[in-house]
Amino acid sequence: MLDPLKTWKFLVSSLTIKPVDLLVFLLKAILAILTLASISLFFHFAFSNQYIWFSSSIFNKNQQQKFIAVNTSSGRAYATTNLSHVLxxxxxxxxxxxxxxxxxxxxWRHNVTRGFVWLDDKPPGGETLPLTSPPYKISEDTSRFKYTCWYGSRSAVRMARIVKESFELGLDNVRWFVMGDDDTVFFLENLLTVLNKYDHNQMYYxxxxxxxxEQDVIHSYNMAYGGGGFAISHALAAxxxxVLDGCIDRxxxxxxxxxxxxxxxxxxxxxxxKELGFHQVDIRGNPYGLLAAHxxxxxxxxxxxxxxxxIFPGxxxxxxxxxLIAAYEKDPSRALQHSFCYDLKRNRSVSVSWGYTAQLYPYLDTPKKLETAFSTFQSxxxxxxxxxxFNTRPVEKDPCERPVTYFLDRAESVKxxxxxxxxxxxxxxxxxxxxxxxxxxxxxVKFIGVLxxxxxxxxxxxxxxxQCCEVINGGEGADHLVQVKIRGCHRFEAVTPP
Structure with a gap:
């Protein structure tokens, strides 16, 4: 067994420096290591997201809030965005x-939604509008700006400045500026779902x-179309x-x-x-195919x-x-969501666009076809x-090649x-x-019920x-009523025809 004292003497004797100098060197090294460790711990606690402890004597309250938002590791140091944050x-x-x-x-929801419809003049009949309508503001004069598109309207200049005029109102606590047209219908809960995916402190469009x-080729694939609506984060709006006024002329x-x-x-x-739930609806004719394959x-x-x-016949x-909105309000996230499955006992395919329509095919069709929109419209x-x-498929002239079609009759919440x-x-x-x-x-089959x-x-x-679905009634009643359950898919589950 080695003697520690002899080993130490051997090591010391092999060195050219004195033992006292070696001891001093070691003590200095240990002190340096401890100092570095202390500095490291200091900066860790000073700047970590979990330990922001600067006192109000150094930063005021607003600066503290800003500091926390900037330094969050998750990117979500702020509360969930709600309608009060949207203008x-x-x-x-x-x-x-x-x-x-x-x-x-x-x-529009009175005393809940915030914003204005921007008009070129006072509306006919005076200044008073019902509370069910957004309040209005009159846009600034835009005659000083250039507009040279021979087939367009100068109103485009006024509309382009809405985001600027909205921003310059200086309203408090606005995270997002959402633009739309007077014939745009927004689905507010779903809009918030989308906006909450993004940090308003960063520049998002x-x-x-x-x-x-043809519209994307003429105008742009890189553009958010105004009628479908678009959202601009506060950071980007600032x-x-x-530069907006200069852009209008350029x-x-x-x-x-x-x-x-x-x-x-x-x-x-x-x-x-790009978010696929914003719909410009640049189509003509019957929008059924677009909505049924959302x-x-x-x-x-x-x-x-x-x-x-x-969108509903008659x-x-x-x-x-x-x-549509009445059904949407029962389950906003599921509105128009598409699911399909098979009734193997009767060799049928069932397709559901929740809250809107259902289709019953008297044969087993492939998922690739079932997910593809019928071309019920034109460009x-x-x-x-x-x-x-997006992909479309023609509506067959032969009625035997078409599905039996159903439209929403009622929607209700259950226990x-x-x-x-x-x-x-x-x-x-x-x-x-x-x-x-x-x-x-x-x-x-007169009705299709969906749980x-x-x-x-x-x-x-x-x-x-x-999401997946399954036909849940297989008795005699299925001759007149098909009952379907929509649910999350099981692991390794696929919609595969036999």
Whole structure:
């Protein structure tokens, strides 16, 4: 066994320095290490997000709040964004506002939503508007700005400045400026779900493209279209207002206000953050195919509803929207979400666009086809069958190749935080009925009932996945009523036809 004392003497004797000098050296090294450790701990506690302890004698309260927001490791040192943090800027015209405000009144909430419709003059009939309508402001004179687009309207200049004029109101506690048109319908809970994905202290420009490729080619793929609505974070708005007026003149040849705003975004260096729930609805005809195959994203907005057929047959446009909104309010996150499954006992496919429509196929079709939108509409400008920014499939002329179609009949909340929706069969008088036996049996189903748990908005912060469904009644009643349950998918579950 080694003798520690002899070992120490051996080591010392092998050195050229004296033992006393070595001891002093070691003590100094230990002291230096302790000093460095103390400094490291000091900075760790001084600057860590968990231990911000600076006293009010050094920073005032506002500076402390700002410091905490900047130094949070999660990027979310602030409370959840709610409607009080959103300022809406709605572009309108005095001549059309009394007619078009019926769209804003579908979603505007008195004393809850904040914002204004910006008009070019006082609305007809005086200054008083009902409380169900957004209050109005009159835009500044824009005659000093250039506008050279020969096929457009100078109102685009006024509309482009709405975000600037809204910002310069200096209202407190505004995190997001949301722009839209007077015929835009917003779905507020879902808008908040989307905005809460992003930090308003950073520069974000959030919105969506046109559905018609011809529009995106002419205007821009990199633009958030104004009718579908777009959101600008406070941090970005503060930068935008400094250069916006110059942009308006530099991009005088641009047709629309949203183009001019995007020109400024390009100069600042901010791309559009695309969210699929903002809908410009740049289509003509029947919007059924678009809505029945909604993308996997929360429904945020609908625009151009004056230019398409009512979304429910036999109803006016406003009545149709009220019906959709009534279902939406039962389960905002699930509105228009698409699910499909198979009734293997009867060799049928069932497709549900929650809160809107259901389809029953008298055969087993592939998921690839079931998720693809029917081309029930035309392109915005040329009124052709595409191209669009999403896949479409033709509506077959042969009635035996079409599904049996159902529209929302009722929606209600049931115990256990669930919803029950029912869809009633729709018969198109202009379309001949298929007389094939399997189709005749499917046509005998009068209703499709759908049971589902309310969808947690937190699902939109996760990797997207379409929810699964299953046919839950297999008895004789299924000849007239098909009952479906929508749920989260099991592990390794897939919608695979046999």
């Amino acid at each position: 809406f800027g709605i572009g309108g015209s005095a001549k059309t506002w009394n007619e078009r405000r019926r769209y804003s009144e579908l979603w 959030v919105g969506g493209n046109s559905e018609s490729v 930068e935008l207002v400094k 991009y005088a040849s641009f047709y629309g206000s949203d183009q001019k705003v995007q020109g400024c975004m390009s100069e600042i260096g901010i791309p559009v953050t 993308p996997l994203a929360p429904l945020v907005s609908l625009h151009h509803l004056e230019y398409v057929e009512p 109803m006016t446009r406003i009545e149709s929207l009220k019906k 915005w400008r040329t009124r052709k069958n595409g191209p669009f920014t 256990g935080d669930r919803t029950l929706t029912r869809y009633a069969r729709h018969v198109e008088e202009s379309v001949k009925e298929c007389e094939r036996p399997d189709h005749t049996r499917a046509s005998g 589902s748990a309310k969808l947690d908005p937190a699902i939109w912060t996760m990797a997207p996945r379409r």
